Amino acid sequence: xxASTTTIEIEKIAQSKINEVDFTNLPFGKVFSDHxxxxxxxxxxxxxxxxxxxxxxxxxxxxxxxxxGQSIFEGMKAYRRPSGEVVMFRPEANFNRxxxxxERMCMPHLNKDLFFEGLKQLIKLDEAWIPVGExxxxxxxxxMFATDEFIGVRPSDTYKFVIFTCPVSGYYxxxxxxxxxxxxxxxxxxxxxxxxxAGNYAAALFPARRxxxxxxxxxVWTDAREHKFIExxxxxxxxxxxxxxxxxxxxxxxxxxxxxxxxxxxxxxxxGMEVEETNVAVDFVVxxxxxGELQEAFGVGTAATIAHIDTIGYAGTDYKISPIESxxxxxxxxxxxxxxxxxxEADDYHWMHKVQ
Ligand SMILES: *Cc1c(COP(=O)(O)O)cnc(C)c1O
Numbered sequence: 001x002x003a004s005t006t007t008i009e010i011e012k013i014a015q016s017k018i019n020e021v022d023f024t025n026l027p028f029g030k031v032f033s034d035h036x037x038x039x040x041x042x043x044x045x046x047x048x049x050x051x052x053x054x055x056x057x058x059x060x061x062x063x064x065x066x067x068x069g070q071s072i073f074e075g076m077k078a079y080r081r082p083s084g085e086v087v088m089f090r091p092e093a094n095f096n097r098x099x100x101x102x103e104r105m106c107m108p109h110l111n112k113d114l115f116f117e118g119l120k121q122l123i124k125l126d127e128a129w130i131p132v133g134e135x136x137x138x139x140x141x142x143x144m145f146a147t148d149e150f151i152g153v154r155p156s157d158t159y160k161f162v163i164f165t166c167p168v169s170g171y172y173x174x175x176x177x178x179x180x181x182x183x184x185x186x187x188x189x190x191x192x193x194x195x196x197x198a199g200n201y202a203a204a205l206f207p208a209r210r211x212x213x214x215x216x217x218x219x220v221w222t223d224a225r226e227h228k229f230i231e232x233x234x235x236x237x238x239x240x241x242x243x244x245x246x247x248x249x250x251x252x253x254x255x256x257x258x259x260x261x262x263x264x265x266x267x268x269x270x271x272g273m274e275v276e277e278t279n280v281a282v283d284f285v286v287x288x289x290x291x292g293e294l295q296e297a298f299g300v301g302t303a304a305t306i307a308h309i310d311t312i313g314y315a316g317t318d319y320k321i322s323p324i325e326s327x328x329x330x331x332x333x334x335x336x337x338x339x340x341x342x343x344x345e346a347d348d349y350h351w352m353h354k355v356q
Contacts, residue, residue: 006114008037008121009050016128023131026169028303029139033129033165037118040147041108041159049114051122054164060149064156070146071198072101075235075302077137078123078165078355080130081343086123086355088140089302089341091116093259098142101195106155107144115142122163123355134338135170139303145198175310175324176217176299178233180282181207182315186231186254188224193231193254201235208234216313218299222282223254230280236299236307237261241329242288244295245274260300263351264333273329282314289319296327306334 013034021031032054039049065071074094079087095116099109123130123138130138142163146156184207187193192200204219211219220238221231230249232238237258239248246268251257268275288294289312297309308330312319324331339345340352 006049006117008118009048010121010125011050011052012125013053018128021167023136023167026131026136026167028168029166031166033126033138033167035122035125035164037122037163039114039118039161041161042157044108046108046111046114046161049118051118051125057160057162059147059160062149062151063146064148064150065145065198067151068146068153069197069199070105070107070156070159071143072098072105072107072145073141073143073196073198074098075196076140076142077168077302078130078140079137079341080132081341083343085343086127086130087341087343088353088355089337090259090263090351091119091353093262094142097196097257097259098144101197102144104192104195105197107146107159110144110161119163120355122165126165129165129167131167131169133169134342137168139166139168141165175308177215177311177313177318178218178220178309179211179214179216179313180230180285181211181219181221182227182282183207184210185224185227186221188254189252191224191254194251194256196256204234211313214313216311220312223252228282230282230285231255232258233299235303236301238297238299238309239264239330240280240285240288240294241296241327242285243293245276246329247276247278247280249280250277258301260302260305260337263337263349264300264306266349267333267336268329271332285312286314286319289321294319294321296330297321298327298330305337306330 016034035051036054037051039046076091076094102109144159144161147158147160148156186204208219218234220233223229232255299307308324
């Protein structure tokens with residue numbers, strides 16, 4: 001592992017592209033800031049860290065990530081407060097999770113000092129790209145992938161790691177319609193569901209498209225063995241409030257351990273709410289929908305923070321959930337997290353990380 005003394009070479013863009021961007025109309029994930037942080041793993045160490053203008057990466061057609069999928073990523077955000085200060089939400093948790101994903105995929109650990117030094121310098125250099133406004137942020141995408149030029153199946157010896165960023169405005173602003181999936185699976189016990197591994201998302205595309213054709217925005221996955229228990233949704237963990245108790249599937253290994261999930265559970269417990277992290281049976285949720293006991297349903301994740309679920313489709317029936325305005329817990333937690341990010345709420349949990 002390299003020591004923190006490693007200096008990051010910086011090559012600045014000749015002419016910023018920022019003036020070409022319409023910040024009032026930002027499509028999610030399609031606008032890229034000026035620079036990218038990049039480093040390579042070879043001979044057992046991360047080397048040549050540099051920041052350069054955002055642009056293409058040259059890789060071999062035989063690069064093993066393309067064939068066998070050793071590729072992992074993270075998703076985090078930097079926010080600009082009204083005071084001008086730039087903050088991030090629990091970035092260490094993202095760093096730790098990336099290393100857990102790396103372990104599961106036989107990829108090397110990232111060095112903490114280098115990760116945060118690269119991230120900090122990248123954000124500082126592209127600070128002007130962090131949009132102003134309550135719902136806006138700079139989405140940060142770290143990715144690591146295998147680069148060995150070899151078409152045999154084995155863990156690669158070389159990897160590339162990059163971080164690039166996208167200015168974004170609100171995501172999933174409107175409530176989502178979901179369908180409980182009972183044919184296809186995203187992940188199974190012993191699989192790679194708990195890693196933020198690229199292949200998980202590829203495997204989800206076909207089932208998700210089927211649901212989209214039927215008018216839903218997203219799927220809610222169920223366990224691969226019996227399709228009887230709720231797992232998670234797209235890139236969000238899911239939660240339900242039933243009879244004033246907050247239910248969410250436990251971290252069985254096949255769902256992604258979300259940082260938003262962890263934070264929301266912590267808040268719920270501290271606010272005196274009863275929390276059940278357990279097996280959440282589809283039947284239990286559907287019965288609650290039928291009996292009118294299901295008060296709230298929502299997805300939790302970095303992209304949307306809280307995405308209210310409007311309709312749940314199951315076995316050919318669509319169940320409508322009570323209007324968003326009446327949802328006490330999810331609205332409160334959504335507001336709390338927003339106030340925390342913007343500096344209006346005291347950071348008693350030490351979740352906010354100042355970038356400058
Ligand atoms: C990223 C992700 C989440 C949410 O995790 P956060 O850390 O809260 O952003 C949930 N499920 C899946 C499958 C994900 O990829």
